[in-house]
Amino acid sequence: MNNKNKIFCDHHGCWHEPRDIWLSWANLVTAVRTAAAVVLTMLAIAQHSTTLLFAGLLAYWIGDMADGMVARRLNRETRIGGTFDILCDRLCVALFYMTYATWHHNMLIPIGIYMVQFMVLDNFLTLSFTHWPLKSPNYFYLVDRFIYKWNWSKPAKALNSSALVLVMVLTKSPLATSILAAAIFALKVVSLRRLQQIGLPEVVGCTEAKTI
Ligand SMILES: [Zn+2]
Known part of the structure; x- marks a missing residue:
């Protein structure tokens, strides 16, 4: 050990x-x-x-x-x-x-959904790489291919960061933007559920003893 x-x-x-x-x-x-x-x-x-x-x-x-x-x-x-x-x-x-x-108050609902998703769900998910001896989430496939593919592979990153802005600005449709925000939210819930099933590596023992 x-x-x-x-x-x-x-x-x-x-x-x-x-x-x-x-x-x-x-x-x-x-x-x-x-x-x-x-x-x-x-x-x-x-x-x-x-x-x-x-x-x-x-x-x-x-x-x-x-x-x-x-x-x-x-x-x-x-x-x-x-x-x-x-x-x-x-x-x-x-x-x-x-x-x-x-x-743009017509975008309050999709932006509200996106904020919860990005600041809480995705934040927790992305920082979870620190529980393993990984360099960054870009190598999370060493833990789980599904979570990696849907969150940090190149197309997933593009979808997560730029798709909502593009849909919001180009379509100007609160409904289309809300649907996309909800879909990304659902993806994060599914990813978090999978992370829960995998389980974060156990952290046991005495903190003080380990830092000496
Ligand atoms: Zn290794």
Whole structure:
């Protein structure tokens, strides 16, 4: 049991480092893209500018792709980086949707559904990778293929992050947007149910004894 961390495997997604890295280029990109999204959204609110609001969303989307790319290119995917990225995503998404909802009351229902889904259900699901010795949710297929495929594979990520905005803006239909938001919500419930069935790895013993 004590040599649990000393098991070496060939999985690229498994965490093999003795310590995590706090300062990395990828984390710097995450910090900059989040700061840019916050500033642009605040300016959007101050000036009631839709253009600035979407510029903030774009800063988040582009930056979110860039930080992952930097981490992979430099072979510096860290668990702290993964967690930091997930938290910054929540902030950026909340800023965009709540501002949009304030200006477009016909979208209050789908945005309400989406907020609960993304801030609570998906947040818990995404952070659950930390219960395993994984680098990030991008390697969750080592735990479960179904959950990975529907939540963090490339098409699933696109569906989860950009589909709702596109449907909301292009169709301008609260019904279509609500149906999509409800479908994503249902997907997260099913994924969480599966996670519950798999069970999170047991955490037992004395915390104090382990940290000495
Ligand atoms: Zn492994």
